[in-house]
Amino acid sequence: MLIKRPPSYHKLFFFRGMLLGMTVTLKHFILNLLRIRKIPTIQYPEKKRERSARFKGKHILTKKLDGSIRCTSCLLCQTACPARCIKITPSEHPDPKVEKFPISFQIDLLRCVMCGYCEEACPVDAIRMGQEYEWADYSESSFIMDKEYLSNRPALQGGVISKVNS
Numbered sequence: 001m002l003i004k005r006p007p008s009y010h011k012l013f014f015f016r017g018m019l020l021g022m023t024v025t026l027k028h029f030i031l032n033l034l035r036i037r038k039i040p041t042i043q044y045p046e047k048k049r050e051r052s053a054r055f056k057g058k059h060i061l062t063k064k065l066d067g068s069i070r071c072t073s074c075l076l077c078q079t080a081c082p083a084r085c086i087k088i089t090p091s092e093h094p095d096p097k098v099e100k101f102p103i104s105f106q107i108d109l110l111r112c113v114m115c116g117y118c119e120e121a122c123p124v125d126a127i128r129m130g131q132e133y134e135w136a137d138y139s140e141s142s143f144i145m146d147k148e149y150l151s152n153r154p155a156l157q158g159g160v161i162s163k164v165n166s
């Protein structure tokens, strides 16, 4: 059975809203074409935005003055990490003056949420979050950062010295 419905006005309002929206878009498009130099667009990757000193990028394991890594394997960062992406294997150090050190230290960047809790939890400034943020890659395994990579990758130019060296 054919039911006759009253004329629907809400469709007219819908088209009116759509036209208004497109007018705003067109207005900005033309204005931006006329003042192209003032558009706040950065021509990435040729130009890069300056980042705050507090930026939380790829992790760094800092070193002592003698070049060994500062981490004492206390596991505080691993415990604080909400994403459970830090895996540390502690061991006795051959030097009796050093209590412990990590045989292995891994961070899974694909699970990391860049919260910075690891950096906050560390009592000896052994882990920091640096300024690097470009880490696109094709294989999952390249997102697992090991001890060597965390402390000695080329971008660190020889490594970063911890503020706590006692």
Ligand code: SF4
Pocket (backbone or CB within 6 Å): 077, 080, 081, 082, 083, 084, 085, 086, 107, 111, 112, 113, 114, 115, 116, 117, 118, 119
């Ligand atoms: S930044 Fe946060 S999620 Fe990433 S390793 Fe540190 S504590 Fe874990």
Ligand code: SF4
Pocket (backbone or CB within 6 Å): 070, 071, 072, 073, 074, 075, 076, 077, 078, 088, 121, 122, 123, 124, 125, 126, 127
């Ligand atoms: S990085 Fe710092 S918090 Fe994490 S295990 Fe090493 S010393 Fe402890």
